[in-house]
Amino acid sequence: MQKDNSAPSTPTSARARHRRRSNEFPADESKTNGHLLLVNDHNKYRSMWIRACSSLWMLGFFLLVIYLGHLYVLAMVVIIQIFMARELFNLLRKAHEDKHLPGFRLLNWHFYFTAMLFVYGRILSHRLVNTVTSDKIFYRLVSRLIKYQMVICYFSYIAGFMWFILTLKKKMYKYQFGQFAWTHMILIVVFTQSAFTVANIFEGIFWFLLPASLIAVNDVAAYFFGFFFGKTPLIKISPKKTWEGFIGASVATTISAFVLANIYGSFQWLTCPRKDLSTGWLHCDPGPLFKPEYYPLLPWLPSTEIAILPVQWHALWLGLFASIIAPFGGFFASGFKRAFKIKDFGDSIPGHGGLTDRMDCQMVMAVFAYIYHQSFVVPQDYTVETIMSEQPYFGRAANTVYEVRTDIAGENVRTELKFIQMHFEGDCNQNFLWMKGIVLTLFASPVMVGLDYSLRMSPA
């Protein structure tokens, strides 16, 4: 981060993107749009080098975590989420109002903790039950927590709500209500995408890795196409984006979606779903989606055959979405920054700005990937349902048995099955250590938050 201080000594050029210590817009906004295009930057190679370096580090770290497994990916998502929430909480705070309102920041983190408990409680409850433990006390504690999870979260929220009302101060009502609404919006944005990301991870790392890679590929390709060919500006909100970059990136993303799906689909580590919270190796039947089908490359030469996994066709749709609609997440973030006159969401990542700057398109993509998976991929896997649907018309009974996930009756049977399971005293020896690890992670975040708070309160 120190290295960038040498930048201001370079001659005046349109360096709107270049990160500086203060988070305000540089005064060269008045220059025409054409001057801001990347093709005309003199120091563009320097900034490209910085961005490339930090990108490579992020990529390397990401690959390592993927190799380690589902739980570690989950932990990484949680950590990214904490930092993103912190960036956003700090964003619209006004320093001098905050002095009159002690404990207001703590309220933000209280709501954060409640949301965390709610979202991850729901997602992981199913998996927690499957991870049978030999430690009876822990097991009973966990099952009780799951049963009353909704009540606990609700009372925690109501406590925060009452705390907010009791600390309303005269003449600061508007600021406090604004902050309250802002807190809710942040939590919704952050937790929606991370909840869907985590749900995708447990369906198989493939469904997390592919969408994330496509967004990264789209970003990188748009940057390079704009770098070399960019001439026509795309949208007023983001003056550095160009039509050439957009279209080039779309084509590149769609092609790489097809190719990447083939590569990723060959690893069982990526394609198998994880039913519990263990970390060992996975074996499973890949399912019809990942079985290669052979098509002759040239129709008249049957010897040139290529193997195509059916999932590659799904990947084409994901690629299309990633290149056309996901960039709107980036436009939203840019518009937001312009509206509130901030330059970047934070400065954690050199060359890229804050964490939220990197995650803005990922958020839109994660939600889409989950919904696509639930609507179009999952129903194809259930062969029992297809058998039953061929028979003359079972009526609603046909839906009451299985994990047809969009069906509420099925949900009830699964829930009741879960409670039958919980009544059995299992005595298996699976390592419950990882379950403790998850619970510890969930509870460790307020500790981190408390540390952060106390560090800030100390006079620095």
Next chain:
Amino acid sequence: MEKENNIALSSAGTSRVRQRKRSNEVIPEPSKPNGGTLLVDDRNKYKSMWIRTYSTVWMIGGFALVVYMGHLYITAMVVVIQIFMAKELFNLLRKAHEDEHLPGFRLLNWHFFFTAMLFVYGRLLSQPLVNSVTPEKFLYQFVSSLIKYQMAICYFLYIAGFMWFILTLKKNMYKYQFRQYAWTHMILIVVFTQSSFTVANIFEGIFWFLLPASLIVINDIFAYVVGFFFGRTPLIKLSPKKTWEGFIGASVTTMISAFVLANILGQFQWLTCPRKDLSTGWLQCDPGPLFKREYYTLPGWISQWFPWKEISILTVQWHALCLGLFASIIAPFGGFFASGFKRAFKIKDFGDSIPGHGGITDRMDCQMVMAVFAYIYHQSFIVREGISVEKILDQVLTKLTFEEQQTLLTKLGQILQDRLGHS
């Protein structure tokens, strides 16, 4: 509505903070000490009480009629209330002159409203809807495919609204537009959370909707009445007209009436039976262990004073005590929140639909908190009591076909084998 306005305006200038006027601004009287605004000291309080009583009676009457007509009509009433509440709230923080530059922005609000409606009610009503159309094969297939893709449809509608929002961002109006966008989301969350939980409660049995709503009404009325006659000590700075006497009196009354009301309401099968589909006919069902009477003999000294030897108590009355406790202590915070909000943004009432009471949101502010609590309480403490091995076996044997039972057995066997095999 005109008549009340003229009466109000022609009355002498007294501290009438609650009185509705055409313009929605707060009357400037911050210099009076807090004691000046207590209801006991109002001269024209009887007039305002008459107006409020009149509209309250009409509201209760209309409500009772709808409850009598059935689950579907109550759901329709909830939807209508929701639409009006959203309209009030959308209009609230809009600034007229910015809106001229942004045509179609209001349409965006309603687009998001429609998407949220489709999402929430799609999820809630999918099972009853499926149960309703089973007799007809074609409709069944149409409905089940609609339900399967419901999430995808709602998502794409939302994304369309999102893209529309971004493409209509206008220079120099970014801040206003983002604020309106955030405001829209907050409104939709508040409105749809409570209405979706209300509708979920209704289909579990009208009892679980009627009892919490009645408790809030009773709490409001008794707080008003007790504060009217005995109110001296102010309760909270946010709502200067509320008093501690009113609060405590209302709490006691609410708990007692919770106990009594649960007894009365629990006797009607129309109120206690859950509705599994979207029909409107009469309901018959086994009330379940919650609504079975238990007889307690009263101790001897009571039977000397009162003619009863034993009283019958439904199990649900104990649950109603918890609901009453929540309604009297925590639900008023919804009202405080609404008051604080009005002060923060310097508005007098959310709207003026109901004479004497303000807008619909003014009436629904405590109901919202209560509806959510009632649903969560029901899901956590009441539904769980119903699960037992016998009940599940009963469901499996009666509702599944033979092949499904076999497959269930195989799956269950596999799961249990895995568990035992690991030990």
